[in-house]
Amino acid sequence: MKTLLILGAGTAGTMFANKIIRKLDRHEWKIILVDKDETHYYQPGYLFLPFEINKPEEIIRPKRKFVPAGVEFVLSDIEQIEPGANKVTLTKDNRVIQYDYLIIATGTDIRPEQVEGMLGGGWQQNIFDFYTFDGANKLTNFLKTWKGGRMVVNVAEVPVKCPVAPLEFVFLADWYFTRRGMRDKVEIIYSTPLPGAFTKPVATTLLGNILEEKGIHVEAEFNIGEVNSSNNVIRSWDDREIPYDLLVAIPTNMGDPVIERSGMGDELNYIATNKHTLQSEQWENIWVLGDAANLPTSKAGAVVHYQMDAAIENLLAHMGGRELKASFDGHANCFIESGFNKGLLLDFNYDVEPLPGLFPLPVVGPFKLLGESMFNHWGKLAFGWMYWHIMLKGIDVPFLPNDFSMTGKNAPKLVNLNQTL
Amino acid sequence: MSDILSTVQFDSEGFMTNAKAWTPEIGKAIAAREGMELTDRHWVVINYARSEFDSKGQPPTLRAITKNTDVGTKEIYALFPGGPAKMAAKVAGLGKPTGCI
Numbered sequence: 001m002k003t004l005l006i007l008g009a010g011t012a013g014t015m016f017a018n019k020i021i022r023k024l025d026r027h028e029w030k031i032i033l034v035d036k037d038e039t040h041y042y043q044p045g046y047l048f049l050p051f052e053i054n055k056p057e058e059i060i061r062p063k064r065k066f067v068p069a070g071v072e073f074v075l076s077d078i079e080q081i082e083p084g085a086n087k088v089t090l091t092k093d094n095r096v097i098q099y100d101y102l103i104i105a106t107g108t109d110i111r112p113e114q115v116e117g118m119l120g121g122g123w124q125q126n127i128f129d130f131y132t133f134d135g136a137n138k139l140t141n142f143l144k145t146w147k148g149g150r151m152v153v154n155v156a157e158v159p160v161k162c163p164v165a166p167l168e169f170v171f172l173a174d175w176y177f178t179r180r181g182m183r184d185k186v187e188i189i190y191s192t193p194l195p196g197a198f199t200k201p202v203a204t205t206l207l208g209n210i211l212e213e214k215g216i217h218v219e220a221e222f223n224i225g226e227v228n229s230s231n232n233v234i235r236s237w238d239d240r241e242i243p244y245d246l247l248v249a250i251p252t253n254m255g256d257p258v259i260e261r262s263g264m265g266d267e268l269n270y271i272a273t274n275k276h277t278l279q280s281e282q283w284e285n286i287w288v289l290g291d292a293a294n295l296p297t298s299k300a301g302a303v304v305h306y307q308m309d310a311a312i313e314n315l316l317a318h319m320g321g322r323e324l325k326a327s328f329d330g331h332a333n334c335f336i337e338s339g340f341n342k343g344l345l346l347d348f349n350y351d352v353e354p355l356p357g358l359f360p361l362p363v364v365g366p367f368k369l370l371g372e373s374m375f376n377h378w379g380k381l382a383f384g385w386m387y388w389h390i391m392l393k394g395i396d397v398p399f400l401p402n403d404f405s406m407t408g409k410n411a412p413k414l415v416n417l418n419q420t421l
Numbered sequence: 422m423s424d425i426l427s428t429v430q431f432d433s434e435g436f437m438t439n440a441k442a443w444t445p446e447i448g449k450a451i452a453a454r455e456g457m458e459l460t461d462r463h464w465v466v467i468n469y470a471r472s473e474f475d476s477k478g479q480p481p482t483l484r485a486i487t488k489n490t491d492v493g494t495k496e497i498y499a500l501f502p503g504g505p506a507k508m509a510a511k512v513a514g515l516g517k518p519t520g521c522i
Contacts (some may be wrong), residue, residue: 060468097465157482157483157484158482160518163520191522193483193506194518194519194520195517195518195519198520199519199520200518200519200520221504221506221507223483223504223506235493237495237498237506238498238502250482267482267484267485267488267489268482268485271495296477296478296479304462305470
Protein backbone atom coordinates (compact mmCIF):
# COMPACT_ATOMS: atom_id res chain seq x y z
CA MET A 1 0.00 0.00 0.00
CA LYS A 2 1.36 3.40 -0.99
CA THR A 3 0.59 6.68 0.75
CA LEU A 4 -0.44 10.01 -0.73
CA LEU A 5 -0.30 12.64 2.00
CA ILE A 6 -2.04 15.99 1.61
CA LEU A 7 -1.07 18.78 3.99
CA GLY A 8 -3.79 21.42 4.29
CA ALA A 9 -7.54 21.08 3.80
CA GLY A 10 -8.26 24.58 2.56
CA THR A 11 -9.48 25.36 -0.93
CA ALA A 12 -6.57 23.65 -2.70
CA GLY A 13 -6.17 20.59 -0.46
CA THR A 14 -9.89 19.87 -0.31
CA MET A 15 -10.43 20.28 -4.03
CA PHE A 16 -7.40 18.11 -4.72
CA ALA A 17 -8.57 15.32 -2.38
CA ASN A 18 -11.95 15.24 -4.08
CA LYS A 19 -10.44 15.02 -7.52
CA ILE A 20 -7.59 12.59 -6.87
CA ILE A 21 -9.74 10.02 -5.05
CA ARG A 22 -11.50 9.31 -8.33
CA LYS A 23 -8.21 8.73 -10.12
CA LEU A 24 -6.32 6.39 -7.80
CA ASP A 25 -6.87 2.70 -7.15
CA ARG A 26 -8.02 2.46 -3.55
CA HIS A 27 -6.44 -0.95 -3.11
CA GLU A 28 -3.12 0.53 -4.06
CA TRP A 29 -3.22 3.98 -2.47
CA LYS A 30 -3.98 5.28 0.99
CA ILE A 31 -4.88 9.00 1.00
CA ILE A 32 -4.43 11.07 4.17
CA LEU A 33 -5.53 14.70 4.53
CA VAL A 34 -4.19 16.77 7.44
CA ASP A 35 -5.37 20.13 8.74
CA LYS A 36 -5.12 21.93 12.07
CA ASP A 37 -8.55 23.56 11.81
CA GLU A 38 -11.95 21.87 11.84
CA THR A 39 -13.66 24.76 10.09
CA HIS A 40 -13.54 25.62 6.43
CA TYR A 41 -13.76 29.34 5.79
CA TYR A 42 -15.10 30.77 2.57
CA GLN A 43 -12.38 33.39 2.45
CA PRO A 44 -13.88 35.72 -0.18
CA GLY A 45 -16.58 36.27 2.44
CA TYR A 46 -14.09 38.01 4.76
CA LEU A 47 -14.28 41.05 2.49
CA PHE A 48 -18.06 41.14 2.76
CA LEU A 49 -18.43 40.67 6.54
CA PRO A 50 -17.45 44.23 7.60
CA PHE A 51 -20.03 45.71 5.25
CA GLU A 52 -22.71 43.27 6.36
CA ILE A 53 -23.12 41.76 2.91
CA ASN A 54 -22.40 38.32 4.40
CA LYS A 55 -23.13 37.09 7.90
CA PRO A 56 -20.44 35.09 9.73
CA GLU A 57 -22.45 31.87 9.75
CA GLU A 58 -22.82 32.04 5.97
CA ILE A 59 -19.11 31.67 5.32
CA ILE A 60 -18.15 28.70 7.50
CA ARG A 61 -18.74 24.96 7.21
CA PRO A 62 -17.19 21.93 8.92
CA LYS A 63 -14.19 20.69 6.94
CA ARG A 64 -15.17 17.07 7.36
CA LYS A 65 -18.24 17.67 5.24
CA PHE A 66 -15.98 18.08 2.22
CA VAL A 67 -13.65 15.17 2.86
CA PRO A 68 -14.54 12.40 0.42
CA ALA A 69 -15.18 8.87 1.67
CA GLY A 70 -11.99 6.85 1.50
CA VAL A 71 -9.75 9.73 2.60
CA GLU A 72 -8.48 9.68 6.18
CA PHE A 73 -8.87 13.14 7.71
CA VAL A 74 -6.49 13.96 10.56
CA LEU A 75 -7.03 17.03 12.70
CA SER A 76 -3.55 18.08 13.76
CA ASP A 77 -0.85 20.68 13.38
CA ILE A 78 2.26 19.66 11.49
CA GLU A 79 5.47 19.49 13.46
CA GLN A 80 7.99 18.85 10.72
CA ILE A 81 8.31 17.88 7.09
CA GLU A 82 11.43 15.91 6.18
CA PRO A 83 11.39 15.78 2.39
CA GLY A 84 14.72 13.97 2.25
CA ALA A 85 13.28 11.10 4.30
CA ASN A 86 9.73 11.23 2.80
CA LYS A 87 8.43 11.74 6.31
CA VAL A 88 6.01 14.10 8.07
CA THR A 89 5.62 14.35 11.83
CA LEU A 90 2.31 15.59 13.22
CA THR A 91 1.91 17.28 16.60
CA LYS A 92 -1.03 15.05 17.49
CA ASP A 93 0.37 11.96 19.24
CA ASN A 94 3.68 12.68 17.47
CA ARG A 95 2.38 10.57 14.65
CA VAL A 96 4.87 9.97 11.88
CA ILE A 97 3.58 9.48 8.36
CA GLN A 98 5.83 7.99 5.73
CA TYR A 99 4.66 9.08 2.29
CA ASP A 100 5.28 8.12 -1.31
CA TYR A 101 3.93 11.40 -2.64
CA LEU A 102 3.32 14.63 -0.73
CA ILE A 103 0.94 17.45 -1.62
CA ILE A 104 1.63 20.70 0.18
CA ALA A 105 -1.35 23.04 0.35
CA THR A 106 -0.65 24.79 3.62
CA GLY A 107 -1.62 28.23 2.32
CA THR A 108 -0.60 31.66 3.47
CA ASP A 109 -1.61 33.77 6.43
CA ILE A 110 -1.17 37.26 7.81
CA ARG A 111 1.74 37.94 10.16
CA PRO A 112 0.99 41.24 11.92
CA GLU A 113 4.02 40.78 14.22
CA GLN A 114 6.24 41.36 11.18
CA VAL A 115 5.41 45.08 11.33
CA GLU A 116 6.90 46.78 14.37
CA GLY A 117 4.22 48.00 16.76
CA MET A 118 1.27 46.56 14.88
CA LEU A 119 0.35 44.24 17.74
CA GLY A 120 0.71 47.08 20.24
CA GLY A 121 -2.09 48.70 22.19
CA GLY A 122 -4.26 49.49 19.17
CA TRP A 123 -4.58 45.96 17.80
CA GLN A 124 -8.27 45.09 17.54
CA GLN A 125 -9.07 48.41 19.26
CA ASN A 126 -8.68 50.72 16.25
CA ILE A 127 -6.38 48.50 14.18
CA PHE A 128 -8.03 45.55 12.44
CA ASP A 129 -7.30 43.03 9.75
CA PHE A 130 -9.95 41.52 7.52
CA TYR A 131 -7.87 38.56 6.33
CA THR A 132 -9.00 36.34 9.20
CA PHE A 133 -12.49 35.34 10.34
CA ASP A 134 -11.82 36.77 13.78
CA GLY A 135 -10.36 40.02 12.45
CA ALA A 136 -13.18 40.60 9.98
CA ASN A 137 -15.82 39.98 12.66
CA LYS A 138 -14.17 42.39 15.09
CA LEU A 139 -13.92 45.02 12.37
CA THR A 140 -17.62 44.50 11.60
CA ASN A 141 -18.51 45.27 15.20
CA PHE A 142 -16.24 48.30 15.26
CA LEU A 143 -17.75 49.76 12.10
CA LYS A 144 -21.31 49.38 13.40
CA THR A 145 -20.76 52.10 15.96
CA TRP A 146 -17.95 54.10 14.37
CA LYS A 147 -18.73 57.79 14.13
CA GLY A 148 -16.25 58.43 11.33
CA GLY A 149 -12.80 59.90 10.99
CA ARG A 150 -9.74 58.96 8.99
CA MET A 151 -9.67 55.37 7.80
CA VAL A 152 -6.30 54.21 6.49
CA VAL A 153 -6.13 50.93 4.57
CA ASN A 154 -2.49 49.85 4.54
CA VAL A 155 -0.90 47.08 2.51
CA ALA A 156 2.31 46.30 4.39
CA GLU A 157 4.21 44.47 1.67
CA VAL A 158 3.48 42.38 -1.37
CA PRO A 159 2.51 39.73 -2.28
CA VAL A 160 -0.74 39.48 -0.37
CA LYS A 161 -3.49 36.94 -0.75
CA CYS A 162 -6.13 38.09 -3.22
CA PRO A 163 -4.17 41.19 -4.23
CA VAL A 164 -7.20 43.22 -5.23
CA ALA A 165 -9.06 42.66 -1.94
CA PRO A 166 -7.54 45.76 -0.29
CA LEU A 167 -8.77 47.89 -3.19
CA GLU A 168 -12.17 46.26 -3.08
CA PHE A 169 -12.23 47.06 0.60
CA VAL A 170 -11.90 50.80 -0.03
CA PHE A 171 -14.49 50.66 -2.83
CA LEU A 172 -16.97 48.87 -0.60
CA ALA A 173 -16.17 51.17 2.33
CA ASP A 174 -16.99 54.18 0.15
CA TRP A 175 -20.33 52.57 -0.69
CA TYR A 176 -21.01 51.44 2.90
CA PHE A 177 -20.40 54.84 4.46
CA THR A 178 -22.45 56.52 1.72
CA ARG A 179 -25.33 54.14 2.38
CA ARG A 180 -25.14 54.92 6.07
CA GLY A 181 -25.25 58.64 5.35
CA MET A 182 -21.82 59.32 6.85
CA ARG A 183 -19.50 59.36 3.85
CA ASP A 184 -18.75 63.05 4.47
CA LYS A 185 -17.48 62.13 7.95
CA VAL A 186 -14.99 59.55 6.68
CA GLU A 187 -11.69 60.21 4.99
CA ILE A 188 -10.46 57.13 3.12
CA ILE A 189 -6.76 56.65 2.47
CA TYR A 190 -5.27 53.72 0.58
CA SER A 191 -1.58 53.22 1.23
CA THR A 192 0.48 50.75 -0.77
CA PRO A 193 4.17 49.90 -1.19
CA LEU A 194 3.62 49.78 -4.96
CA PRO A 195 3.97 52.85 -7.19
CA GLY A 196 0.18 53.21 -7.36
CA ALA A 197 -3.16 51.54 -6.72
CA PHE A 198 -2.95 50.24 -10.27
CA THR A 199 0.44 49.47 -11.74
CA LYS A 200 -0.18 47.83 -15.08
CA PRO A 201 -0.63 50.21 -18.00
CA VAL A 202 -4.06 49.16 -19.20
CA ALA A 203 -5.54 48.89 -15.73
CA THR A 204 -4.12 52.29 -14.92
CA THR A 205 -5.63 53.75 -18.05
CA LEU A 206 -9.01 52.13 -17.58
CA LEU A 207 -9.33 52.30 -13.83
CA GLY A 208 -6.92 55.02 -12.81
CA ASN A 209 -9.61 57.58 -12.10
CA ILE A 210 -11.84 55.33 -10.06
CA LEU A 211 -10.22 56.19 -6.75
CA GLU A 212 -10.23 59.91 -7.40
CA GLU A 213 -13.87 59.77 -8.44
CA LYS A 214 -14.72 58.02 -5.22
CA GLY A 215 -12.78 60.52 -3.15
CA ILE A 216 -10.19 57.97 -2.02
CA HIS A 217 -6.69 59.32 -1.47
CA VAL A 218 -3.74 57.08 -2.47
CA GLU A 219 -0.39 57.08 -0.65
CA ALA A 220 1.89 55.22 -3.05
CA GLU A 221 5.33 53.73 -2.37
CA PHE A 222 4.59 53.67 1.32
CA ASN A 223 6.63 50.86 2.90
CA ILE A 224 5.39 50.65 6.46
CA GLY A 225 8.17 50.44 9.03
CA GLU A 226 6.27 51.06 12.22
CA VAL A 227 2.83 51.44 13.78
CA ASN A 228 2.69 53.88 16.66
CA SER A 229 -0.47 52.97 18.56
CA SER A 230 -0.10 55.68 21.16
CA ASN A 231 -0.18 58.44 18.57
CA ASN A 232 -2.26 56.59 15.96
CA VAL A 233 0.33 57.10 13.26
CA ILE A 234 1.97 54.75 10.79
CA ARG A 235 5.49 55.59 9.66
CA SER A 236 7.28 54.42 6.52
CA TRP A 237 10.93 53.42 6.29
CA ASP A 238 11.63 56.73 4.58
CA ASP A 239 10.01 58.57 7.50
CA ARG A 240 6.69 59.57 6.01
CA GLU A 241 3.80 59.53 8.46
CA ILE A 242 0.11 58.86 8.01
CA PRO A 243 -2.16 59.53 10.99
CA TYR A 244 -5.25 57.34 11.35
CA ASP A 245 -8.34 56.98 13.47
CA LEU A 246 -9.02 53.52 12.08
CA LEU A 247 -6.23 51.43 10.58
CA VAL A 248 -7.34 48.54 8.40
CA ALA A 249 -4.12 46.56 8.13
CA ILE A 250 -3.18 44.06 5.49
CA PRO A 251 -0.08 42.75 7.28
CA THR A 252 2.78 40.85 5.71
CA ASN A 253 1.54 37.54 4.29
CA MET A 254 3.68 34.46 4.81
CA GLY A 255 3.48 30.77 4.20
CA ASP A 256 2.95 28.37 7.09
CA PRO A 257 5.62 28.31 9.81
CA VAL A 258 6.07 24.57 9.28
CA ILE A 259 7.60 25.37 5.89
CA GLU A 260 10.17 27.55 7.64
CA ARG A 261 10.78 24.96 10.38
CA SER A 262 11.37 22.37 7.69
CA GLY A 263 13.73 24.63 5.73
CA MET A 264 11.66 24.33 2.58
CA GLY A 265 10.72 27.92 1.76
CA ASP A 266 11.99 31.30 0.67
CA GLU A 267 12.07 34.44 2.83
CA LEU A 268 8.26 34.42 2.97
CA ASN A 269 8.02 30.64 3.52
CA TYR A 270 6.82 29.96 -0.01
CA ILE A 271 8.09 26.83 -1.71
CA ALA A 272 10.00 26.95 -5.01
CA THR A 273 7.58 25.35 -7.45
CA ASN A 274 7.67 24.77 -11.17
CA LYS A 275 5.16 27.28 -12.45
CA HIS A 276 3.91 25.04 -15.24
CA THR A 277 3.97 21.52 -13.76
CA LEU A 278 3.37 22.54 -10.09
CA GLN A 279 5.98 20.02 -9.00
CA SER A 280 8.39 21.14 -6.30
CA GLU A 281 11.63 22.40 -7.84
CA GLN A 282 13.65 20.45 -5.33
CA TRP A 283 11.79 17.22 -4.56
CA GLU A 284 10.29 15.17 -7.36
CA ASN A 285 7.60 13.46 -5.26
CA ILE A 286 6.21 16.73 -3.89
CA TRP A 287 3.57 18.90 -5.53
CA VAL A 288 2.75 22.36 -4.19
CA LEU A 289 -0.73 23.76 -4.67
CA GLY A 290 -2.36 27.12 -4.08
CA ASP A 291 -0.94 29.88 -1.90
CA ALA A 292 1.92 27.78 -0.49
CA ALA A 293 3.79 27.90 -3.81
CA ASN A 294 6.03 30.74 -4.96
CA LEU A 295 4.30 31.05 -8.34
CA PRO A 296 4.37 34.45 -10.01
CA THR A 297 0.58 34.67 -10.06
CA SER A 298 -2.08 35.79 -7.61
CA LYS A 299 -2.67 33.91 -4.41
CA ALA A 300 -6.37 33.17 -4.79
CA GLY A 301 -8.92 30.39 -4.98
CA ALA A 302 -9.54 31.04 -8.66
CA VAL A 303 -5.90 30.25 -9.40
CA VAL A 304 -6.21 27.00 -7.45
CA HIS A 305 -9.21 26.09 -9.51
CA TYR A 306 -7.34 26.59 -12.76
CA GLN A 307 -4.16 24.83 -11.69
CA MET A 308 -5.82 21.73 -10.27
CA ASP A 309 -6.14 19.65 -13.43
CA ALA A 310 -2.58 20.27 -14.57
CA ALA A 311 -1.31 19.29 -11.12
CA ILE A 312 -3.30 16.06 -11.10
CA GLU A 313 -2.41 15.10 -14.63
CA ASN A 314 1.29 15.63 -13.93
CA LEU A 315 1.18 13.81 -10.62
CA LEU A 316 -0.45 10.79 -12.26
CA ALA A 317 2.07 10.95 -15.09
CA HIS A 318 4.94 10.94 -12.58
CA MET A 319 3.43 8.02 -10.68
CA GLY A 320 3.23 6.12 -13.96
CA GLY A 321 6.78 7.02 -14.95
CA ARG A 322 5.60 9.24 -17.81
CA GLU A 323 6.70 12.69 -18.89
CA LEU A 324 5.01 15.69 -17.25
CA LYS A 325 3.11 17.24 -20.09
CA ALA A 326 0.34 19.28 -18.54
CA SER A 327 1.14 22.94 -18.25
CA PHE A 328 -0.51 25.53 -16.03
CA ASP A 329 -0.24 28.95 -17.62
CA GLY A 330 -1.11 31.10 -14.62
CA HIS A 331 -4.69 31.63 -15.71
CA ALA A 332 -6.79 33.43 -13.13
CA ASN A 333 -10.04 35.28 -12.95
CA CYS A 334 -10.72 37.89 -10.46
CA PHE A 335 -14.09 39.38 -9.74
CA ILE A 336 -13.69 42.85 -8.34
CA GLU A 337 -16.32 44.52 -6.25
CA SER A 338 -16.26 48.21 -7.01
CA GLY A 339 -19.10 49.24 -4.71
CA PHE A 340 -22.63 50.44 -5.37
CA ASN A 341 -23.55 47.03 -6.71
CA LYS A 342 -21.06 47.25 -9.51
CA GLY A 343 -18.21 45.01 -10.36
CA LEU A 344 -15.80 43.97 -13.02
CA LEU A 345 -14.12 40.74 -13.97
CA LEU A 346 -10.45 40.44 -14.81
CA ASP A 347 -8.96 37.56 -16.70
CA PHE A 348 -5.22 37.09 -16.96
CA ASN A 349 -2.31 34.64 -16.98
CA TYR A 350 1.48 34.43 -16.62
CA ASP A 351 2.06 36.04 -19.97
CA VAL A 352 0.76 39.39 -18.84
CA GLU A 353 3.21 39.54 -15.98
CA PRO A 354 6.95 39.21 -16.23
CA LEU A 355 8.69 41.46 -18.71
CA PRO A 356 8.32 45.03 -17.66
CA GLY A 357 7.20 47.39 -20.32
CA LEU A 358 6.02 44.52 -22.45
CA PHE A 359 3.10 43.04 -20.67
CA PRO A 360 -0.23 43.89 -22.03
CA LEU A 361 -2.76 44.43 -19.42
CA PRO A 362 -4.61 41.80 -17.54
CA VAL A 363 -7.72 43.76 -17.99
CA VAL A 364 -10.08 42.61 -20.51
CA GLY A 365 -12.07 45.20 -22.41
CA PRO A 366 -14.27 47.92 -21.09
CA PHE A 367 -15.78 46.74 -17.92
CA LYS A 368 -19.44 46.25 -17.56
CA LEU A 369 -21.46 47.56 -14.72
CA LEU A 370 -23.67 44.98 -13.20
CA GLY A 371 -27.23 45.51 -12.23
CA GLU A 372 -28.16 45.12 -8.63
CA SER A 373 -29.99 41.86 -9.07
CA MET A 374 -27.04 40.41 -10.92
CA PHE A 375 -24.71 41.53 -8.19
CA ASN A 376 -26.86 40.00 -5.52
CA HIS A 377 -27.24 36.82 -7.44
CA TRP A 378 -23.55 36.50 -8.14
CA GLY A 379 -22.07 37.90 -4.98
CA LYS A 380 -24.43 36.48 -2.43
CA LEU A 381 -25.72 33.32 -3.97
CA ALA A 382 -24.05 32.10 -7.09
CA PHE A 383 -20.43 32.38 -6.17
CA GLY A 384 -20.72 31.25 -2.59
CA TRP A 385 -23.06 28.45 -3.55
CA MET A 386 -20.81 27.36 -6.36
CA TYR A 387 -17.81 27.32 -4.04
CA TRP A 388 -19.39 25.04 -1.44
CA HIS A 389 -21.34 22.78 -3.75
CA ILE A 390 -19.19 22.52 -6.85
CA MET A 391 -15.62 23.76 -6.56
CA LEU A 392 -14.64 22.23 -3.22
CA LYS A 393 -16.18 18.93 -4.20
CA GLY A 394 -13.94 18.81 -7.21
CA ILE A 395 -16.75 19.00 -9.74
CA ASP A 396 -15.93 20.94 -12.87
CA VAL A 397 -17.58 24.32 -12.84
CA PRO A 398 -20.14 24.40 -15.64
CA PHE A 399 -19.41 27.77 -17.23
CA LEU A 400 -15.74 28.11 -16.43
CA PRO A 401 -13.89 26.04 -18.99
CA ASN A 402 -11.39 23.84 -17.25
CA ASP A 403 -9.29 23.60 -20.32
CA PHE A 404 -6.94 26.37 -19.39
CA SER A 405 -4.19 24.91 -21.54
CA MET A 406 -4.88 28.22 -23.21
CA THR A 407 -5.03 27.86 -26.87
CA GLY A 408 -2.14 30.10 -27.66
CA LYS A 409 -1.25 33.07 -25.64
CA ASN A 410 -4.11 35.31 -26.44
CA ALA A 411 -3.89 38.81 -25.20
CA PRO A 412 -6.27 38.77 -22.28
CA LYS A 413 -9.61 40.31 -22.96
CA LEU A 414 -12.06 41.87 -20.60
CA VAL A 415 -14.96 39.60 -20.04
CA ASN A 416 -18.21 40.86 -18.69
CA LEU A 417 -20.20 38.76 -16.38
CA ASN A 418 -23.31 38.58 -18.49
CA GLN A 419 -21.36 36.96 -21.27
CA THR A 420 -19.61 34.63 -18.91
CA LEU A 421 -22.80 33.48 -17.31
CA MET B 422 28.35 58.51 -19.66
CA SER B 423 25.50 59.69 -21.80
CA ASP B 424 26.96 57.90 -24.83
CA ILE B 425 26.48 54.49 -23.36
CA LEU B 426 22.83 55.24 -22.57
CA SER B 427 22.04 56.53 -26.03
CA THR B 428 21.79 52.99 -27.36
CA VAL B 429 19.64 51.73 -24.48
CA GLN B 430 15.85 51.72 -24.62
CA PHE B 431 13.91 53.15 -21.71
CA ASP B 432 10.26 53.58 -20.90
CA SER B 433 8.81 57.00 -20.14
CA GLU B 434 9.91 56.77 -16.50
CA GLY B 435 13.49 55.78 -17.19
CA PHE B 436 13.22 52.02 -16.61
CA MET B 437 15.00 49.81 -19.12
CA THR B 438 12.58 48.01 -21.39
CA ASN B 439 14.92 45.09 -22.05
CA ALA B 440 16.50 43.77 -18.86
CA LYS B 441 18.76 41.44 -20.83
CA ALA B 442 20.58 44.38 -22.44
CA TRP B 443 21.85 45.56 -19.05
CA THR B 444 25.56 45.66 -18.20
CA PRO B 445 27.26 46.95 -15.05
CA GLU B 446 28.48 49.96 -17.09
CA ILE B 447 24.92 50.79 -18.08
CA GLY B 448 23.97 50.44 -14.40
CA LYS B 449 26.61 52.98 -13.45
CA ALA B 450 25.43 55.38 -16.13
CA ILE B 451 21.78 55.08 -15.06
CA ALA B 452 22.83 55.71 -11.46
CA ALA B 453 24.79 58.79 -12.51
CA ARG B 454 21.77 60.10 -14.39
CA GLU B 455 19.75 59.65 -11.19
CA GLY B 456 22.41 61.53 -9.23
CA MET B 457 23.86 58.49 -7.47
CA GLU B 458 27.42 57.31 -7.21
CA LEU B 459 27.51 53.55 -6.74
CA THR B 460 29.44 52.11 -3.82
CA ASP B 461 30.21 48.49 -2.97
CA ARG B 462 27.07 48.47 -0.84
CA HIS B 463 24.92 49.48 -3.81
CA TRP B 464 26.48 46.65 -5.79
CA VAL B 465 25.55 44.10 -3.14
CA VAL B 466 21.92 45.04 -3.75
CA ILE B 467 22.21 45.35 -7.52
CA ASN B 468 24.04 42.05 -7.97
CA TYR B 469 21.53 40.26 -5.79
CA ALA B 470 18.60 41.80 -7.70
CA ARG B 471 20.15 40.76 -11.00
CA SER B 472 20.78 37.19 -9.92
CA GLU B 473 17.25 36.85 -8.55
CA PHE B 474 15.83 38.24 -11.75
CA ASP B 475 17.92 35.84 -13.81
CA SER B 476 16.79 32.81 -11.86
CA LYS B 477 13.17 33.74 -11.11
CA GLY B 478 12.19 36.15 -13.85
CA GLN B 479 11.16 38.86 -11.44
CA PRO B 480 12.96 41.36 -9.24
CA PRO B 481 13.27 40.46 -5.54
CA THR B 482 11.11 42.07 -2.89
CA LEU B 483 12.70 44.37 -0.31
CA ARG B 484 12.26 41.62 2.24
CA ALA B 485 14.19 39.20 0.08
CA ILE B 486 17.03 41.70 -0.34
CA THR B 487 17.32 42.48 3.35
CA LYS B 488 17.03 38.84 4.35
CA ASN B 489 19.41 37.39 1.79
CA THR B 490 22.10 40.07 1.79
CA ASP B 491 23.75 41.87 4.69
CA VAL B 492 22.09 45.17 3.71
CA GLY B 493 19.48 46.15 6.29
CA THR B 494 16.23 48.01 5.66
CA LYS B 495 17.44 51.37 6.99
CA GLU B 496 20.64 51.13 4.97
CA ILE B 497 18.89 50.26 1.75
CA TYR B 498 16.70 53.36 2.09
CA ALA B 499 19.82 55.45 2.56
CA LEU B 500 21.51 53.83 -0.43
CA PHE B 501 18.57 54.34 -2.77
CA PRO B 502 16.77 57.55 -1.93
CA GLY B 503 13.38 57.83 -3.60
CA GLY B 504 12.36 54.29 -2.77
CA PRO B 505 14.77 51.36 -2.85
CA ALA B 506 12.49 48.89 -4.61
CA LYS B 507 11.99 51.28 -7.49
CA MET B 508 15.47 52.81 -7.62
CA ALA B 509 17.35 49.54 -7.25
CA ALA B 510 15.22 48.05 -10.03
CA LYS B 511 15.93 51.07 -12.20
CA VAL B 512 19.71 50.95 -11.73
CA ALA B 513 19.76 47.17 -12.13
CA GLY B 514 17.98 47.53 -15.45
CA LEU B 515 14.85 45.77 -14.26
CA GLY B 516 11.30 46.96 -14.73
CA LYS B 517 9.29 49.04 -12.36
CA PRO B 518 7.80 46.90 -9.60
CA THR B 519 4.17 46.11 -10.27
CA GLY B 520 1.22 44.48 -8.62
CA CYS B 521 -1.29 42.18 -10.25
CA ILE B 522 -3.38 44.88 -11.90
